[in-house]
Amino acid sequence: WQLIAPRDPRRPPLVFHYVPVIGCAVSYGMDPLGFLDECRRKYGPVFTYPLLGRKITATLGPLGSNFVLNGKLAHVNAEEAYTHLTTPVFGTEVVYDVPNHVLMEQKKFVKFGLTTENFRRYVGLIRQEVLDYMSKHVYAEGTKTVSPGTDAFETSSEITILTASATLQGREVRAAMDKSFAQLYHDLDGGFTPLNFVFPKLPLPSYRRRDRAQLKMREFYISILEKRRASTEEPDLDMLTALQNQEYKTGEPLTDKQIAHIMIALLMAGQHTSAATGAWAILRLGENQDLQRRLYEEQLEYHLDKESGKLRPLEYETLSTPLLSAFIKELLRMHPPLHSLMRKIILDCPVPASVGAPSAEPHASESFKKRNEGAEYVIPKGEYVLAAPGYSQVDEGIWGKDAKEFRAGRWLEEGNKVPGEEDEGEEDYGWGKISKGGKSAYLPFGAGRHRCIGEQFANVQLGTIIATLVRENTWTLDQDFPGNDYTTMIVMPAKPRKVTFKRREKVL
Ligand code: HEM
Numbered sequence: 020w021q022l023i024a025p026r027d028p029r030r031p032p033l034v035f036h037y038v039p040v041i042g043c044a045v046s047y048g049m050d051p052l053g054f055l056d057e058c059r060r061k062y063g064p065v066f067t068y069p070l071l072g073r074k075i076t077a078t079l080g081p082l083g084s085n086f087v088l089n090g091k092l093a094h095v096n097a098e099e100a101y102t103h104l105t106t107p108v109f110g111t112e113v114v115y116d117v118p119n120h121v122l123m124e125q126k127k128f129v130k131f132g133l134t135t136e137n138f139r140r141y142v143g144l145i146r147q148e149v150l151d152y153m154s155k156h157v158y159a160e161g162t163k164t165v166s167p168g169t170d171a172f173e174t175s176s177e178i179t180i181l182t183a184s185a186t187l188q189g190r191e192v193r194a195a196m197d198k199s200f201a202q203l204y205h206d207l208d209g210g211f212t213p214l215n216f217v218f219p220k221l222p223l224p225s226y227r228r229r230d231r232a233q234l235k236m237r238e239f240y241i242s243i244l245e246k247r248r249a250s251t252e253e254p255d256l257d258m259l260t261a262l263q264n265q266e267y268k269t270g271e272p273l274t275d276k277q278i279a280h281i282m283i284a285l286l287m288a289g290q291h292t293s294a295a296t297g298a299w300a301i302l303r304l305g306e307n308q309d310l311q312r313r314l315y316e317e318q319l320e321y322h323l324d325k326e327s328g329k330l331r332p333l334e335y336e337t338l339s340t341p342l343l344s345a346f347i348k349e350l351l352r353m354h355p356p357l358h359s360l361m362r363k364i365i366l367d368c369p370v371p372a373s374v375g376a377p378s379a380e381p382h383a384s385e386s387f388k389k390r391n392e393g394a395e396y397v398i399p400k401g402e403y404v405l406a407a408p409g410y411s412q413v414d415e416g417i418w419g420k421d422a423k424e425f426r427a428g429r430w431l432e433e434g435n436k437v438p439g440e441e442d443e444g445e446e447d448y449g450w451g452k453i454s455k456g457g458k459s460a461y462l463p464f465g466a467g468r469h470r471c472i473g474e475q476f477a478n479v480q481l482g483t484i485i486a487t488l489v490r491e492n493t494w495t496l497d498q499d500f501p502g503n504d505y506t507t508m509i510v511m512p513a514k515p516r517k518v519t520f521k522r523r524e525k526v527l
Pocket of ligand 1: 097122293361462473
């Protein structure tokens, strides 16, 4: 049918596929960025592909990202793209289970809990969690200094949840993490998979476990709120307290249930993203001994107290040293946890010619240019659009020949500028002024109204974890550098992903 049907010139080119319902799921699922690249070479930067009953139009390149992420609310909608996955996990009345204007208010409430004051406290707490974890769970019994065959992702995952609970989630959650909370998290997380995304309702035991865990976790947070209210002690000035003190524009306060669900959303949104990034950090430094040494030397250069000969404790204000920041930026360029972001089209939506135009396509052949000159496509209501910042972040047409090379130093080069990152001004979506910046070729935290709210926290968490590991250890990769595992919601390093940590003989 595809071969004989005349193509509607107002629709983007349709990717050829053999199996009607499954569509391109196999090629996309196995290697999404490779699939997008192949399609782009055949069809240009804007094309539609069928995926398990949905029609998705990818708009590649920075202009394509901007089209999706800064699209008009009347046209593009995140709730309808994500709610079937997120609401059973986060719970109702928050994030994608509410109209956009309510989410914008909820993001503003969360911002009240992300204060500089709190970040200052967090650095020491995170450092202590890393040290405790390494000595309890990583260094082998007997030596207490060496850890052969340590799984980088499992280590990072556990450190991430312990550090997030010791800080953002509050001390009651951290205390319960050693007991029941870890299992609840595990069961809830079992409902946050591509299977749940594609088939939101299946009579599977993992779905029932997810629903039970969601209820219990909500009850747990509500019981913390109740205990805090009944207590005569001053409450910690943490996220829970910040949320308790907020009210909507209507004058209504957040209910305990909504607070519980926002806390769950923060836990889930931050866990996989930061854990995957931390794992890539461990692996990249295991692979590159020179970079590891230079990061250690940077700690000495910036933090050595000459009098005592000891490294000063890490502090929020001085945490972001140049190479450490460049390293984290490069991790998120090469290994963005979310390489693609989706929206549902709720009103027929024109794609500006500039997004799909030959001028947006550096690889275009002459015939492609001729065919598409001045093209303006329309994406009909009910279909989906996909921005792929992770694709642009390693595009040679944008970054040059070494686009796919891991090179933290690129961020330190004089005059280095992210392609497309012109100052486009700021926009206030109701939760703080943020730079519009959707046309940038570097968007690991997204752009526009749905831009990540946890960027600063993630930087503090990752920076402190990496600096602490580097100060205390050296480590090597036990095998070749791992590829990507795309079978989870967030791109993770594929197994094996093992390293051997060795505690420094002399920790300064
Ligand atoms: C949204 C990336 C950590 C909370 C997003 C989006 C991206 C992203 C790309 C945009 C999604 C979209 O437009 O569809 C990351 C990365 C992280 C990280 C790379 C770490 C390295 C965190 C943390 C938190 C968090 C630690 C919580 C403290 C959120 C929330 C949203 C979001 C609540 C939804 C915002 C909305 O739809 O309006 N994140 N994130 N993230 N992130 Fe993060």
